Amino acid sequence: MPTEHKQNKPVRTRFAPSPTGAPHVGNIRTALFAWLFSRHNKGTFILRIEDTDQAREQEGSVDAILDALAWLGIDIDEGLVSHDKEKGDNGPYTQSKRLKIYNNHAKQLVDLGKAFYCFCSSERLTVLRELQQSRKEPPRYDGRCLRLDPEEVEKQLAANVPHVIRMKVPQTGETSFNDAVKGIITIPNQSIDYQVLLKSDGFPTYHLASVVDDHLMEITHIIRADEWLPSTPKHVLLYHYFGWELPVFAHLPIILGTDKSKLSKRHGAVSVAEYKKDYLPDALANYLAFLGWNPKTEQEIFSRDELIQQFGLEKINKNNPIFDVKKLNWLNSQYIQALAPEVLAQKLSNDLKDVDSVKAGKIVSLVQDRLEKLSDFKAMIDFLGEPTHTYDATMLVPKKLDRPQTAHMLEISSKITEGINEEHWEEETLRQTFFAYCEQNDIGKGDLLWPLRVAVTGLKNSPDVFGVMDILGKKKTIEHIAHADKLLS
């Protein structure tokens, strides 16, 4: 069966999440791909909320979704654009507000002879399913109500017997479609179930709602996760039943955890909100874009515009990638280093509340290239506090010296420090002064500077000592040295 695509129409893609919890990186990656594709083609990106399962709905999910998209810079052209605002002429964009539309379409299929009423109780279906499973048969509706005569149907309907509407499926032949990622997919019709389209509560199932909406909203490219591939033949059948033109399907590989199972809460942080405190949105987007897609060059770091320019469905991989937080961390550190210090300071402003902007800029550039995650910052600048923290005094002693020699070094540092005028208290001046002293007096830089650095930071590993002193100021620096001296004796 050849498939026709809406290839010549302006591109319209959608992200259609269910409000069943906080969106996680897998979901948002689907959104990113759909968005990238629409931007690449100067198309329209639509947000639609698929809330047809009342039981699973979770309060606040829509806001979380909106929030995650906004944070990642995925802007919405049409559909739900904020908590209570929609944009576009194809609304409403929340499925629970479109019940009548689905109802009419389901009835239309019944009239067309492509769907049928089913009065089977869920108890009967459960028994049926268990029986089939015990016989190692695929679980499947047995078609009982398919054979009901029309009068009987009318009678049951009139008596308000609970019922659903199921789609009919041919029992011979096969259904196939051309997936933009996976190629031609063919499934025997025998293995397609008589899918429920309209539930007994009057809500549609995903299958009916998404097909109807995608058509009505004129979606040209359905970009969604791989788990939908097996039910796509049902959707193709529905398009045919309605006589609608088929969109392009593109099924994305699924992101797996390190144990190769589908990424989930078991794998640690997965909700987008959890990434906000650690990662730059551009870094996450860059990383996510490379999970299952590759521009086929050796470039790794891509700006948003480059991503848009390079993106294409044909470059999407077929196999499922594993989420590797180490590479994300590396990418993030690269993005952090590329940031202007004042921009980074702005992003870290929560930890810089009592610091003026000049000083904040200095602090930030001091630690910028040691920062992997934004949340590491707080611990990194701990030494800027009071010199009350105690540390092991042996840390002050460099490899080649003993304690008395170290004390002597601290004395020298103290003297040099005292001698530097407050108005010349600046990183480069400090560096030059200390370096000059070492050269003139034939003292190893390491011998003098190691104890000083530990004294000033209280840390074995820390940023550049002169940068730290600059930020600390003369008075505090002297206090730190005195404190170290006390510890040593």
Added chain:
RNA sequence: GCCGCUAUCGUCUAAUGGUUAGGACGCCAGGUUUUCAUCCUGGUAAUCGGAGUUCGAUUCUCCGUAGCGGCACCA
């Protein structure tokens, strides 16, 4: 059980009917540095297995195997 998809270093991936199978992360080593990190240099490591087609297969075909996904009045 049935249906479908997939298979290159540990991970993300590139490439090709003939290559020393390339890059990046990680890891290891060396250098720079007052320490660590950054940065620079180098190293480690892969075509799932078996047949077939072919002069030649990692690439094409088939069969295994493994992984993943689906099989709801959930999406």
